[in-house]
Amino acid sequence: MIECNDLMVCTQALEKGYDMGNSKLEVLKDINLHISKGKFIVLCGPSGSGKTTLLNLIGGIDRPSKGKILVAGQDLTMQNEDFLSDFRCNHVGFVFQAYNLVSTLTVAENVAFPMEWTRKPESEIGQRVTELLKTVGLDSRANHFPSQLSGGEQQRVAFARALSNDPELFLADEPTGNLDVKNAQKIIQVLQLLKSEGKTVIVSTHDLEIKQLADQVLCLEDGKLVDNNE
Amino acid sequence: MANWSITMSNAGFPINDLLRRKLQTTLTVATLTLSIASTLFLLFFSNRLELGIASSKGTLTLGLNGIFSQFIVFIGALIFIVGAVLTSFIVFFMMAQRTRDFGLIKAAGCPNSLVAGYFMTELLIVTFAGCVLGVVFGFLMDFAVSNVVFSGYQLPNFWFALLVFVAFFVLAIFFGLQPLLKTSRMSPMQALSPINYYGLTIGPKLKLLSRSGLIWRIASRSLLRRQSASLRIIILLSIVFILLTVSVTGGIIAKDTTTSWIQTPLDGNIIAIAHTNMENQYNLLLSKFSEAKETGDFNYSDPKIAIPEAVIQVLTSSPSVSVVDSRLVVLERLHEISNFTIDPDTSATLPVGDSREGDAIVVGVNPQKLVGEWSIKGRFLSGNGDLEAVIGDSVSQSIFYSHPSQFVVLSDPLVEGIRIQNTTFNIVGICVDPLNSGQVGYVPIDKLENATGITNPNLILIKLNDSTDRAADISQIKSIVQAADPDLQVFDLSGVVDHNVSFLSFTWQTIMLLPLFTLASAAMCLVGYMVLSVDEQHQEFAILRAVGAKPQIIIAISAIQGAIVLISSFAIGIPLGIIITLLILMTNPLITVFSVIDIAAWLSVALIGMFIFSLYPAFRLAKASILKIMT
Numbered sequence: 002m003i004e005c006n007d008l009m010v011c012t013q014a015l016e017k018g019y020d021m022g023n024s025k026l027e028v029l030k031d032i033n034l035h036i037s038k039g040k041f042i043v044l045c046g047p048s049g050s051g052k053t054t055l056l057n058l059i060g061g062i063d064r065p066s067k068g069k070i071l072v073a074g075q076d077l078t079m080q081n082e083d084f085l086s087d088f089r090c091n092h093v094g095f096v097f098q099a100y101n102l103v104s105t106l107t108v109a110e111n112v113a114f115p116m117e118w119t120r121k122p123e124s125e126i127g128q129r130v131t132e133l134l135k136t137v138g139l140d141s142r143a144n145h146f147p148s149q150l151s152g153g154e155q156q157r158v159a160f161a162r163a164l165s166n167d168p169e170l171f172l173a174d175e176p177t178g179n180l181d182v183k184n185a186q187k188i189i190q191v192l193q194l195l196k197s198e199g200k201t202v203i204v205s206t207h208d209l210e211i212k213q214l215a216d217q218v219l220c221l222e223d224g225k226l227v228d229n230n231e
Numbered sequence: 232m233a234n235w236s237i238t239m240s241n242a243g244f245p246i247n248d249l250l251r252r253k254l255q256t257t258l259t260v261a262t263l264t265l266s267i268a269s270t271l272f273l274l275f276f277s278n279r280l281e282l283g284i285a286s287s288k289g290t291l292t293l294g295l296n297g298i299f300s301q302f303i304v305f306i307g308a309l310i311f312i313v314g315a316v317l318t319s320f321i322v323f324f325m326m327a328q329r330t331r332d333f334g335l336i337k338a339a340g341c342p343n344s345l346v347a348g349y350f351m352t353e354l355l356i357v358t359f360a361g362c363v364l365g366v367v368f369g370f371l372m373d374f375a376v377s378n379v380v381f382s383g384y385q386l387p388n389f390w391f392a393l394l395v396f397v398a399f400f401v402l403a404i405f406f407g408l409q410p411l412l413k414t415s416r417m418s419p420m421q422a423l424s425p426i427n428y429y430g431l432t433i434g435p436k437l438k439l440l441s442r443s444g445l446i447w448r449i450a451s452r453s454l455l456r457r458q459s460a461s462l463r464i465i466i467l468l469s470i471v472f473i474l475l476t477v478s479v480t481g482g483i484i485a486k487d488t489t490t491s492w493i494q495t496p497l498d499g500n501i502i503a504i505a506h507t508n509m510e511n512q513y514n515l516l517l518s519k520f521s522e523a524k525e526t527g528d529f530n531y532s533d534p535k536i537a538i539p540e541a542v543i544q545v546l547t548s549s550p551s552v553s554v555v556d557s558r559l560v561v562l563e564r565l566h567e568i569s570n571f572t573i574d575p576d577t578s579a580t581l582p583v584g585d586s587r588e589g590d591a592i593v594v595g596v597n598p599q600k601l602v603g604e605w606s607i608k609g610r611f612l613s614g615n616g617d618l619e620a621v622i623g624d625s626v627s628q629s630i631f632y633s634h635p636s637q638f639v640v641l642s643d644p645l646v647e648g649i650r651i652q653n654t655t656f657n658i659v660g661i662c663v664d665p666l667n668s669g670q671v672g673y674v675p676i677d678k679l680e681n682a683t684g685i686t687n688p689n690l691i692l693i694k695l696n697d698s699t700d701r702a703a704d705i706s707q708i709k710s711i712v713q714a715a716d717p718d719l720q721v722f723d724l725s726g727v728v729d730h731n732v733s734f735l736s737f738t739w740q741t742i743m744l745l746p747l748f749t750l751a752s753a754a755m756c757l758v759g760y761m762v763l764s765v766d767e768q769h770q771e772f773a774i775l776r777a778v779g780a781k782p783q784i785i786i787a788i789s790a791i792q793g794a795i796v797l798i799s800s801f802a803i804g805i806p807l808g809i810i811i812t813l814l815i816l817m818t819n820p821l822i823t824v825f826s827v828i829d830i831a832a833w834l835s836v837a838l839i840g841m842f843i844f845s846l847y848p849a850f851r852l853a854k855a856s857i858l859k860i861m862t
Binding site for chain 1: 449699776857
């Protein structure tokens, strides 16, 4: 039996299914995952294999149907929405495939608002936003709105936002899936930086270059973990 | 065989689409229903009160009927306008939600005419359902209220139902077709763009409130982005608040004012003395205001009901009596005495009035010794011996009305006269009086005695001095009066006056149901807007939730948006409503502290109620899982 306390992510017999009227759609089946702190993990698998669902469960965006899940020492299995909100805000940075920026906020505001939930002082927020936008190469676009940016630029803003609260765990769902080579390269540079800083990173991707960064590649097929190469 | 269908029949798609959007469909139908039901109920109700048609055999006075009529016609017009704007908004809202689907279906290769057919069918189904339900609810409301107010139900005028049904159906179809036609002319890409289906601006150039809180920033910027929908809802709610203010403020002020008109002629510490038969008759005349009763044949000149001078003398010297108001009440034929006036433009002589006539109760009074006062247009009798008369508002409207088809172009009682028997009186005032439902005239008692040949009064009203023991005072007066004449009765008028006031209040209260209807319509409309607002922002709410915002944040953003819309509409609607009420609906309004408190309470409850209602879609969204919102 593996002790979960020292791990960043630990799941036991994790299952996720959806009721579809008379039938039930099993998306994840018996997932036992043990990810140590500071590891760079790549999730692979064909479309519909359950990668996004697994990331959602780890990020506290969704709840499992069965089994147990511990992330950053927190048992997420039966927590209420307020707890999960705090957890997402303080422990996790999440990058979605579809950028998902708030269109009514500027680039700087999009990066700043997760910090505002944690009531950080304004000066600290300003400093952090400048630093993050420099990291993703968008400091000159701080006052632009998402609709004025290209897809790649929006994804970089999403990265900056995910990093704003300096999370222990960084999750990214197909971050380069919609990007051209040049923009994808910039995203990969950010991921390399995270790896060098010793962050725990879990990325769902088909990108071979990102796979090369991985300490571990986990493959899903029909909702089950089929390969586990350390 | 598979138990599912993949084809979209002409009727199948619209029905399924409507059924799968339960909240939106219910809101649309419910709002149309409320709008139509309230309009129809109003028409039925005013018809039942015979307002605007003026009935001499009904209750109230014709002057008060006129006020009710003016009030209800104005509210009716506003309700009709609100109905039109509401219908426009609701169908616009419904079709705006379909724009993206329209684009998707077109993009998949479906012919434009077929897609337009689907959505036209939806529009027809929703509009027809709303109109039918509205008419049904209008009838039900009329049935319920009629049974309470009129103590019995008679079938209403079905033409009103037909008129409302056709007018609103046509109106809804007309407004619903506008966004539909606009969408059908767009390319699929345009129809799929949020800029079109939400009327968004490209990006908020106005960076106001940037130093304010994050929640406030998101809420206010989203409102600015949805300029078209936001402006539309503010205009609609402003009209609703004008209507609400006119209904509430006008209703309360008019109620207080008209109640005072009914109370003041017999207000205060007043008791009456008359022969038993005259007592019954006078009570009957007073209660005609609230109950349609026949006064029957009564001999007012019967010497048996005359009050001896000795009784008046005794009462005048009584220490508990403040004023002794001797009256001679008779039923007389009033003859209109026409007059002439000079046209200021042409200097031509114009005839005023005709030679019409009618029966009325004529009361002879001593203008120097009156127990009450009247709300009067013109003035009351001067008491200097002139042949003057004041007529009730019902006499004014039943005899002295302009009727061009009968060649009575000009008619103005205040420049005309009346003849009673062989005596002609100049009309100096028109009063509101509940006696005989306003079919009444007042002349100096000595002139009436001369005209009729009756020498003694047949009714005495006395005003008692303020005393701690009213019952003892009345008892003392009873003994004085009966010692002088055992057939005389002392009776208290407060019962019949209170009954009249209650009737008037109840009538106003019934009319005040209209603001409730309007409020319900407005609340539904606001919820509709908030559904649109939340729907448009659902993706962003999901993002906020995903990065750590608690559900309360979503509710707070929606609450701020709802509050901005409501307060903007309130700020426009309330002052305009008050101005309209005071300038147009009521002359010489009676405004008391209690009226103001009453009005403030009504409007506050309306604002708070609507605000709470508006949060429903946000609460619903906040309870949903993030993934459900995102997808």
